[in-house]
Amino acid sequence: MSEDSGFALIELLVALAFASLATMAIVALTISAEAIKNRMDEEQNIEWGLLDVEAATGSLSERMDIAIMDPSDHGFDLRQSNAIGLDRFDLSTNSASDAVIRLGTRQLTADLSAFETTTIEYLVRSPGRLDWVVASGLAGQLPVAARLLLSTGGRTWRPLLWAAPRAAWVTDTP
Amino acid sequence: MTEQSRDAGFILLDALVAVALLGIAGTVIITVEAGLLHQQKVALDRSVGLTMSQSLMRMAMLLPPDELNELGQQDELYIYAVQSARKNQDASVTPMEVVATPRAGADGGAQQLAFLYSSSADIWVP
Numbered sequence: 001m002s003e004d005s006g007f008a009l010i011e012l013l014v015a016l017a018f019a020s021l022a023t024m025a026i027v028a029l030t031i032s033a034e035a036i037k038n039r040m041d042e043e044q045n046i047e048w049g050l051l052d053v054e055a056a057t058g059s060l061s062e063r064m065d066i067a068i069m070d071p072s073d074h075g076f077d078l079r080q081s082n083a084i085g086l087d088r089f090d091l092s093t094n095s096a097s098d099a100v101i102r103l104g105t106r107q108l109t110a111d112l113s114a115f116e117t118t119t120i121e122y123l124v125r126s127p128g129r130l131d132w133v134v135a136s137g138l139a140g141q142l143p144v145a146a147r148l149l150l151s152t153g154g155r156t157w158r159p160l161l162w163a164a165p166r167a168a169w170v171t172d173t174p
Numbered sequence: 175m176t177e178q179s180r181d182a183g184f185i186l187l188d189a190l191v192a193v194a195l196l197g198i199a200g201t202v203i204i205t206v207e208a209g210l211l212h213q214q215k216v217a218l219d220r221s222v223g224l225t226m227s228q229s230l231m232r233m234a235m236l237l238p239p240d241e242l243n244e245l246g247q248q249d250e251l252y253i254y255a256v257q258s259a260r261k262n263q264d265a266s267v268t269p270m271e272v273v274a275t276p277r278a279g280a281d282g283g284a285q286q287l288a289f290l291y292s293s294s295a296d297i298w299v300p
Contacts, residue, residue: 014189032203155250160229
């Protein structure tokens with residue numbers, strides 16, 4: 001009788017151990033599956049955002065002039081500068097954090113919600129060097145290229161948004 | 175009495191084997207998970223490198239040849255170099271490549287993006 005109850009106790013303990021192990025395993029599996037799914041979603045959002053930018057810049061196939069934009073609360077604001085044709089190129093972000101790229105009557109949007117910060121940098125040429133500056137650092141110089149700075153999670157993507165026609169690169173000798 | 179204790183010993187052995195099996199299964203799952211996460215990290219790193227390489231490539235198409243090397247740049251993950259891929263008889267079109275080399279401490283191999291550089295026309299005008 002006493003041996004029977006001892007046997008039952010061992011069985012009970014083993015069953016309990018199994019149950020707790022199984023519970024821990026299920027919890028761990030759920031957590032890791034969640035982590036993997038989150039990472040995959042993040043990666044996919046980032047890839048979609050980059051594809052959006054790619055599609056938008058690719059569609060703007062005409063030569064166009066560039067507007068200088070300063071980051072503002074709601075995206076990027078046009079700034080008065082000596083660039084020609086300011087009204088032809090425009091980039092702003094709307095409430096849904098889509099970047100809106102406009103050229104004349106055509107308008108293209110890119111969903112950049114996957115990125116924590118979005119900035120625009122401009123490439124300026126000075127003799128013997130090329131520098132990337134933000135809009136406030138242009139100091140009246142005409143940029144030869146513009147790129148987006150998209151960063152999230154410690155990584156920064158830098159897709160080219162616009163580049164001047166080759167003539168502007170070659171003849172720009174101060 | 176003897177039979178019962180033998181039974182108990184047998185159950186204990188069963189339990190030990192089960193625990194060992196669970197442990198092996200857990201290790202395998204954790205290894206697979208770590209592999210997946212690492213793969214995703216590398217994929218994101220690669221997309222950073224490819225985006226930058228593409229930007230450099232497009233600018234290189236617009237720059238005079240002697241200023242191409244000014245585009246040699248780097249970011250947080252890679253060091254980029256614009257260089258000619260190989261010699262070609264046709265002088266008007268040069269095969270070029272952007273090579274993104276991972277910085278020290280970063281994992282993953284170098285990435286290459288090849289393109290044709292033409293000295294005569296605007297190839298990529300956005």
